[in-house]
Amino acid sequence: MPNSARSLIAGFALSFVSAVAFLGHAPAAAAATPTVTPSAVFKERHSKVLELVKKRADPETLAKEVDQLLDYKALAEASLGGPARYANKCAPRCAEFEALLTKLIRENYLKRLRSDKKYELTIVGEEAKVGGDMRVITNIALTRDGKAEVVEVVYVMHAVGDTWKVEDIITDGVSLAKNYKFEFNKIIRDKGVDELILRLDNKLVELAKKN
Incomplete structure (x- = not known):
């Protein structure tokens, strides 16, 4: 896959210096099953973010x-x-680690949306995973260096209360998730862990300078 395409949505990768990770999370305690489909939740949330980016919202x-779309706690774990x-891995700096990771996930997600002159997301469908998680399958049409590209991006979502994240x-x-887990x-x-936190902090400073 072309590096430019991967960097668009994957933006959180270690080209971005060990920023994020997903996968693996504690089972939700007796929560109500969401009544809205994960693809509907994703479309609504993602569209709102994209609209706010175009409007240059604060x-x-x-x-x-x-924050309505991403489950930061699950990502940190x-x-x-x-x-x-x-x-055991992040003690005694777990709170600091999670706070930095949350900021980096959020900022990089927004940075990628801002950086593309053409960006079209089409939801292809969704499928269930063992354990109750769902995959929302999308195609991203974008233009990089004057060339059109289409990238398949699958968003793995799990129930959090009465919604999906x-x-x-x-x-x-x-x-x-697997890439970040390996790097971290x-x-x-x-x-x-002190070195990991230092790198995350440095990356956050670097992103702030570019905004």
């Missing part, structure tokens, strides 16, 4: 809308190998 308004390993993004068959754990194994 950062706080944008953040609130993106996934990035370190799942909820069973999370506390994104816990993984699969671009042309490549799971971001490698950094912690080699240099510790």
Whole structure:
């Protein structure tokens, strides 16, 4: 897959310095099953974010809308190998780690939407996964360097209360969750959680300078 295409939606990858991760999350406790389909929730939330980006909405308004789509807690746990390993991997700086990760996920998501002159998302369908998660399958039509591209992007969503939120993004068959999990754990194994937090913090500063 062309690097330019992957960087669009995958934007959270380690070209972006170990920023995010998805996958693996604690089962929701006896929550009501959402009455709206995951594809409908995704379309509504994503469309609102895209509309706000085009209108150049203020950062706080944008953040609130993106937060309705992404499950940051699940993402933070996934990035370190799942909820069973999370506390041991990030202690004693778990809260700081999660806060930085949340900001980076949000900012990079918005950055990618802002950076593309042409961006068309079509929902192809949805399918159930074992365990109750759902995959919302989309095609992204975009233009990079004057060339038209179409990328398949699958948003893996799980029920959170009475709605659905994104816990993984699969671009042309490549799971971001697995990539981030590998990168984060490698950094912690080699240099510790302090180094991981430092890199996330540095990346956040870098993104702020470019805005």
